[in-house]
Amino acid sequence: MPNTPYRLHYNENPLGPSPLVMDRIRAHLAGLSLYPPRDDDALRNRLAAFYGRSVTPDHLFTTYSGSEALDLIARVFLAPGDEVIVCGPTFHVYERTAAWQGAKVVDVPLDGEDFSVRTDAVLEAVTARTRLVYLGNPNNPTGSIVNREDMDRLHEGLPSSVTLVSDEVYHQFVTHPDYPDSPADAVAGRNVIVLHSFSKVYGLAGLRVGVVISRPDIVERLAGLRRTFHLGSLEMEAAAAAIDDQDHVAQSVALAEQGKKTLYAAFDRLGVACWLSEGNFVLFRTPVPADELTARMADRGILVGSGNRFGLTHSIRVSVGLPEANEAFISALECILIDNRQPVTSDGR
Numbered sequence: 524m525p526n527t528p529y530r531l532h533y534n535e536n537p538l539g540p541s542p543l544v545m546d547r548i549r550a551h552l553a554g555l556s557l558y559p560p561r562d563d564d565a566l567r568n569r570l571a572a573f574y575g576r577s578v579t580p581d582h583l584f585t586t587y588s589g590s591e592a593l594d595l596i597a598r599v600f601l602a603p604g605d606e607v608i609v610c611g612p613t614f615h616v617y618e619r620t621a622a623w624q625g626a627k628v629v630d631v632p633l634d635g636e637d638f639s640v641r642t643d644a645v646l647e648a649v650t651a652r653t654r655l656v657y658l659g660n661p662n663n664p665t666g667s668i669v670n671r672e673d674m675d676r677l678h679e680g681l682p683s684s685v686t687l688v689s690d691e692v693y694h695q696f697v698t699h700p701d702y703p704d705s706p707a708d709a710v711a712g713r714n715v716i717v718l719h720s721f722s723k724v725y726g727l728a729g730l731r732v733g734v735v736i737s738r739p740d741i742v743e744r745l746a747g748l749r750r751t752f753h754l755g756s757l758e759m760e761a762a763a764a765a766i767d768d769q770d771h772v773a774q775s776v777a778l779a780e781q782g783k784k785t786l787y788a789a790f791d792r793l794g795v796a797c798w799l800s801e802g803n804f805v806l807f808r809t810p811v812p813a814d815e816l817t818a819r820m821a822d823r824g825i826l827v828g829s830g831n832r833f834g835l836t837h838s839i840r841v842s843v844g845l846p847e848a849n850e851a852f853i854s855a856l857e858c859i860l861i862d863n864r865q866p867v868t869s870d871g872r
């Protein structure tokens with residue numbers, strides 16, 4: 524894959540998949556003419572052993588990506604006229620998949636300062652029609668988390684008719700000590716659906732594998748939408764191999780941690796406000812409109828995520844890349860900001 528344009532717009536793993544995954548995929552290519560197992564039992568057994576904490580295969584449902592899991596959750600839980608709560612700015616797929624089922628989407632915006640979830644406001648927004656509350660944890664694009672205390676408040680305050688969807692596809696990057704243990708909550712019988720994905724730290728976005736962790740009765744409802752051949756053989760082989768290489772995960776997390784430090788220092792030097800992130804991306808404010816800055820970055824071969832799609836007209840989300848990509852991003856930002864500060868001369872330039 525070419526290094527440029529630098530892909531800092533989709534929160535991918537710049538290291539790519541683990542070498543172990545690549546070996547396992549290569550070894551599996553000769554078997555591509557064979558049907559895969561109809562079920563995902565082997566992968567769920569592997570996942571259960573990996574998660575530990577009393578997670579059993581009955582707590583797990585695998586999907587064709589985290590995005591598909593969100594679609595299946597909406598299809599199982601929602602009917603026209605139902606309501607869901609989202610806390611914006613957040614991942615647009617919550618709203619989109621709920622709206623596809625005819626549900627009304629109620630936005631309870633995150634706190635404007637630090638993007639924390641306003642738990643009281645969420646609980647007040649619940650009606651008899653509310654079925655799901657979506658939490659990005661860490662949230663995309665803000666990188667903020669829902670801490671243990673707020674998660675507990677939500678669980679305690681929500682009626683049993685409302686299920687929490689805790690989207691934790693970036694959980695491996697979190698270092699905050701108050702991050703909740705949602706898989707343990709699910710095992711303890713709380714009304715929560717936890718979402719994991721192989722697209723982020725595992726670097727397998729192109730293969731599309733997601734995992735839901737929840738109470739066995741909820742998993743059973745989702746399993747009603749199981750496919751005849753549930754996942755492809757390459758997907759299952761690659762996911763199992765990815766779990767086997769936790770060194771690669773640690774390396775990827777360390778790269779993101781180091782990259783965030785570089786970005787924070789650069790933002791500080793350039794006088795650009797940003798939010799500390801628990802993901803592999805950082806949201807920052809820009810004096811130039813987000814779409815314009817995104818386009819000017821693209822002209823320089825650097826792809827970043829305009830905040831406009833999240834309703835943020837002057838913020839940009841940049842993924843952490845390899846050091847070279849981070850440096851290219853920083854120099855481009857600096858040039859654009861300097862250009863922007865040039866006074867307009869009397870002849871209109």
Ligand SMILES: Cc1ncc(COP(=O)(O)O)c(C=O)c1O
Binds near residue numbers: 732733
């Ligand atoms: C918060 C969040 N949830 C879920 C996803 C979906 O990931 P995938 O469909 O690749 O598993 C993404 C992808 O960007 C995301 O940012």
